[in-house]
Amino acid sequence: MLKEIYIKSCLLVLCAIVLFTSSCNKSLDAPSVEVSPEQTHWRSISDTKAALIGMYGLLRAAMVDNNAHWMYGELRSGDFNSYRRQDLSAVKESELNKSYPVLENLSNWRRFYAVINATSLFIEKAPQVLEYDTRYTKYNLELDVAQAKAIRAFTYFYLVRIWGDVPLITSSFDNGSFPEFERTDYRNVLAFAERDLIDAVELLPFRYGVAPQEYYGEFSSNWQKILFNKISGYAILSHMAAWQGKYLDVASYTQFILDNYTQSNIAYLQNASPSGTGEAGLAGYYGIFTNNFNFGQIINFSSAYEFGEASTSGHIEELTLAAPFINKAYPDIYVSKDSINSMFSERNDRRFGVDTLSGLYRESYFKNYNNEIPVFSKINIIRDGVSDGDYAVFGSNLVFTRLEELTLLRAEALTVLGQDLRAIELLNVIKAMRGTASYQVSQLTTKPLLEEIFAERRRELIGEGWRFYDLIRLNRIKAIDPKVTQLINQGGIHWPISREVLRNNKKIVQNSYWN
Known part of the structure; x- marks a missing residue:
């Protein structure tokens, strides 16, 4: 049962984190240690099942440790202010090299490399289960490895947004014996991640366990808020392209999403009320942030x-x-x-x-x-x-990410590409659902379309970890905010690298902005 899978995988995640933090003190000070002994692991379908869910667990743990996802993307330079906490005020004001424990922890990338090491290990070791367990099929292996590649690609994208150039590690390391790695140009990191994702999306299904065929003993309703699917892969590709300003690619990837999202049982969130009436909504009992939500999700961590x-x-x-x-x-x-x-x-x-x-x-x-x-x-x-x-x-x-976010991302791309009318149509899809006035073509000269799209993202996505990254993309396209533009030009959009990482790996060089 899925609950039993979760229990076993959560134990693996806990053990991985404990062993990782106790043994990985040298070199990169980042990659994870696989906890299960090689003599007993990678022998049965239950091992791959637990390892698969464990990768998702490690990724979620990395993103929420010290509330990192919201510290990185929502609090910094965003709309939230701190009430009496100086460490949170430092994040808000981008004073990231101040001596607060939370800042040191947030500056340490080791928990993300724990995810990368786990995915690389899965890609390397899962094929041998075919030799030991006849229940594990080639089809299982293809789906599992595709997810591992997608998780690794997503993690590298997440790392690049935070630190810029980061070490690119493409194989696993066990028992704490890690060579030292230098930082790799972020464009090469994202190019590797993109290749992984393009391979993965060819194999990732729209839904897992579609009756009568089960996936790890479960049907699609039990997997739809947990596993990366084909739409998830294209969503990551969309954001990787947007971060690099490759808006033709963004337009292509998001077109695929809008053409095919219903195949993954994904829906627009029509209802913004916290009361909820059973229809897909933002807040409340039936809202997207709960597992009572009746539809699948694009990238969700339960x-x-x-x-x-x-x-x-x-x-x-x-x-x-x-x-x-x-x-x-x-x-x-x-x-x-x-x-x-x-x-x-x-x-x-x-x-x-x-x-x-x-x-x-x-x-x-x-x-x-x-x-x-x-x-x-x-x-x-x-x-x-x-x-x-x-x-x-x-x-x-x-x-x-969810469908509304990607709809607005596509509108952003089309605006940059000069396709204003199509962008306006997408913007107004969101405005209509939220009860606000439509954007009119006549407003193009008085109310810049690009800024209105980002203003709608600000309203729709507040609290979901997008604000800081939206400010960066907006000001890369059009310098509006002098403070953000200065951060971009001077490399200050990236976080400093923690002192612990620098101590343990002499090949790692601090981001110049924080020297």
Whole structure:
């Protein structure tokens, strides 16, 4: 059963992290150690099953450690402010070389190389299971290796966005004996990742375990929020291309997604209300951030209560929630009223606006707007009956990308390519679902289309880890914000490399901006 797979794979992830942190002190100070002895592992289909889910577990753990995903992409230079935490204020202001433990931990890339090592090991070792277990078929192997390549490619993309040039490692290393690696030009890293992904998407299915054929004993409904599929692969390719300014490729990849997403049981989120009515929505019981969501997802990292994945940390709620949701006076981070008003200027916006009948604020995204510190409540998944601020258990999924995000990314690409009319159509798809006024062709001369697309991304995707990266892409296309433009020109968009990494691998050179 899938729950048993999760338990075994979570144990593997835990052991990998413990062994990795205790034994990998030299050289790159990054790649993971495979925990299962070679004499007993890679012999049966249960081994590949556990290792496969373990790779996803390692990736999620790397992304949420110290709330990294939101620190990197949401807090830095974004709309959230810190309430009384100086370390979080340092992230907000891009003062990343200050001496705070959280900054040192966030500057260390070793947990991401744990993922890369696990994927490389899987690619190398899984084929031998064919020799030992007749239940493991060539078809199983092809799907599994394709996912390992996709996870490795995604991880390298994630690394490049954070640190720029990073070591490119294409094979596994065991027992802590790692040679020292230099940093590789980020373009070569992404070129390798792109080749891996192009290989993978040819084999990745739209859905796993489509009846009557099971995948690891489960049908598609049990896999659709867990595994990377063909649409996931094209989504990663889209963002890798956008990060490099290759908008022709973005247009091509996103066209495939919009033509084929229904084959993966993916839907647009029509409902922005936290109440939920059973239709696909953003917030609430049926919202995209819970496993009650009835549709598949493009790139999603589950935290389901039923699998014991909910926790007190590694969720944005740990930073953003306060009373009346949990027993905590003020959130660690919040969005000021000025920023809220700047983002949501239309009264009819279903995400945050004024209900014309009651005159009250719609609270899909924010609660207690009339208080001094509004609470960001868009992502708000708390275990029933647990409300103490020190022990609140959160169960929100980390949604890396969804259909609305990729629709706006395609609109961005088409605008850069001069296809304004097609871009406007896509922008208005999102605006119509959120109850806001359509963008008109007549506004092209008074309200720049590119900026309006990014403004819509700001509204739609707040809290999902995109804001800082959106600012970088926007200002690479059109220098609007002098501070962001300066960071881009001076290499300050990348994080410093932790002191621990520099101590343990003399071939690693610090990003020049932080010298």
